[in-house]
Amino acid sequence: MSTFPITDKTEITRLPKRGVYDVDTVHAILDEALVCTVAFTLEGQPFQIPTGFCRIDNKLYIHGSVGSFYMRELQQKKLPVCISATLLDGMVLARSAFHHSVNYRSVVMFSEPELITNKDELYTALEVFTNKMCPGRWDDVRKPTEGEWKATMVLGFEIKETSAKVRVGPPKDDEEDYDLNVWAGIQPLKLERKTLIADPGLKAGVPVPPYLL
Amino acid sequence: MSTFPITDKTEITRLPKRGVYDVDTVHAILDEALVCTVAFTLEGQPFQIPTGFCRIDNKLYIHGSVGSFYMRELQQKKLPVCISATLLDGMVLARSAFHHSVNYRSVVMFSEPELITNKDELYTALEVFTNKMCPGRWDDVRKPTEGEWKATMVLGFEIKETSAKVRVGPPKDDEEDYDLNVWAGIQPLKLERKTLIADPGLKAGVPVPPYLL
Numbered sequence: 105m106s107t108f109p110i111t112d113k114t115e116i117t118r119l120p121k122r123g124v125y126d127v128d129t130v131h132a133i134l135d136e137a138l139v140c141t142v143a144f145t146l147e148g149q150p151f152q153i154p155t156g157f158c159r160i161d162n163k164l165y166i167h168g169s170v171g172s173f174y175m176r177e178l179q180q181k182k183l184p185v186c187i188s189a190t191l192l193d194g195m196v197l198a199r200s201a202f203h204h205s206v207n208y209r210s211v212v213m214f215s216e217p218e219l220i221t222n223k224d225e226l227y228t229a230l231e232v233f234t235n236k237m238c239p240g241r242w243d244d245v246r247k248p249t250e251g252e253w254k255a256t257m258v259l260g261f262e263i264k265e266t267s268a269k270v271r272v273g274p275p276k277d278d279e280e281d282y283d284l285n286v287w288a289g290i291q292p293l294k295l296e297r298k299t300l301i302a303d304p305g306l307k308a309g310v311p312v313p314p315y316l317l
Numbered sequence: 318m319s320t321f322p323i324t325d326k327t328e329i330t331r332l333p334k335r336g337v338y339d340v341d342t343v344h345a346i347l348d349e350a351l352v353c354t355v356a357f358t359l360e361g362q363p364f365q366i367p368t369g370f371c372r373i374d375n376k377l378y379i380h381g382s383v384g385s386f387y388m389r390e391l392q393q394k395k396l397p398v399c400i401s402a403t404l405l406d407g408m409v410l411a412r413s414a415f416h417h418s419v420n421y422r423s424v425v426m427f428s429e430p431e432l433i434t435n436k437d438e439l440y441t442a443l444e445v446f447t448n449k450m451c452p453g454r455w456d457d458v459r460k461p462t463e464g465e466w467k468a469t470m471v472l473g474f475e476i477k478e479t480s481a482k483v484r485v486g487p488p489k490d491d492e493e494d495y496d497l498n499v500w501a502g503i504q505p506l507k508l509e510r511k512t513l514i515a516d517p518g519l520k521a522g523v524p525v526p527p528y529l530l
Binding site: 113117118138139141143144145148149150151152153154156168169171172173184185186188190192194195197198199200201202204206208210212214230234237238241242244245246247248249252256274275277281282283284285286287288289290291292293294295296297298299300301302303304305306307310311312313316 | 326330331351352354356357358361362363364365366367369381382384385386397398399401403405407408410411412413414415417419421423425427443447450451454455457458459460461462465469487488490494495496497498499500501502503504505506507508509510511512513514515516517518519520523524525526529
């Protein structure tokens with residue numbers, strides 16, 4: 105199992121037993137999370153932007169318009185970023201208010217932006233991004249035109265200075281509280297995909313494709 | 318309808334029609350979102366921490382251990398923060414890859430930490446936080462002891478320099494693409510609460526309380 109090196113910035117100091125540094129865990133969290141937040145600093149002021157993303161190998165990709173202010177700033181100034189993504193797995197309902205918690209899996213990574221100009225890498229990033237939204241979607245849709253490619257900026261971030269933090273399992277109460285008449289356990293949380301809503305402008309006779317059923 | 322003032326930091330410049338500045342919309346997003354990310358800058362380096370939170374009136378609250386490094390840094394140095402929370406409502410499946418999007422509601426706010434020392438405000442924040450996890454929970458559980466209160470740090474952030482960004486509705490394709498034989502529409506996303514899992518150490522005979530059913 106390969107692991108990310110632990111640095112001053114990535115060491116989990118609060119509840120260190122929840123710290124996870126192995127590459128496979130980090131990659132799996134990033135592949136499941138649909139949104140990340142990209143934090144950066146401009147003139148001493150912290151900013152952050154929520155955005156979709158995807159991972160390929162050991163790189164995280166975001167994309168946006170070439171007119172996007174923050175993507176231009178990131179790229180032109182090569183600003184250091186902190187990116188995080190979090191999955192909520194359940195409410196941890198303890199007998200005491202104090203021991204309430206959440207089961208979660210989160211990643212926090214530190215990196216710098218790289219403007220992706222290689223056409224193969226660009227194309228693959230958009231394909232993986234689209235298929236992350238809905239597996240199978242890319243092959244079904246109209247591919248980008250030359251003009252659309254030119255309007256799209258893709259930034260890559262090497263996944264290097266990175267840690268995950270994970271809580272699993274039941275609540276942990278104080279010994280004397282286990283005798284209280286309070287229900288305790290987990291209320292699982294799950295981001296679910298619900299019944300499709302067809303576009304009001306959908307062409308007559310176009311069926312729902314099998315990969316969406 | 319009261320609105321937040323639009324500033325250089327909060328003006329939505331990319332897709333400005335998605336920008337929302339009214340207080341009720343911002344509050345509703347913050348009340349529904351279960352996790353936020355708090356971004357701050359230390360020695361020029363951006364950091365961010367995912368954490369639970371709650372809102373009361375026009376203030377956002379986070380809490381943690383008095384031993385938490387980042388909460389101490391925020392509080393002691395009164396670091397400016399950028400906080401965001403995002404709700405994903407659906408995949409927007411267009412006919413072209415380029416027009417794929419996501420329906421979402423997000424808030425980004427800029428503020429500074431205030432250490433909450435007033436006992437009424439502290440107590441209310443923890444009560445609202447616990448009931449946000451599961452409405453009705455606070456009245457059912459063992460309340461914090463004096464020692465637990467002393468171990469807990471609560472920071473408040475006035476909600477002032479703030480904007481929301483919201484996308485709703487079906488995909489918007491290029492006119493000529495509406496004739497393609499590609500299914501288009503929305504795949505709704507919803508964070509759902511699933512079947513409860515009792516703590517293996519649950520005392521015999523303790524029923525699931527009505528507010529969890």
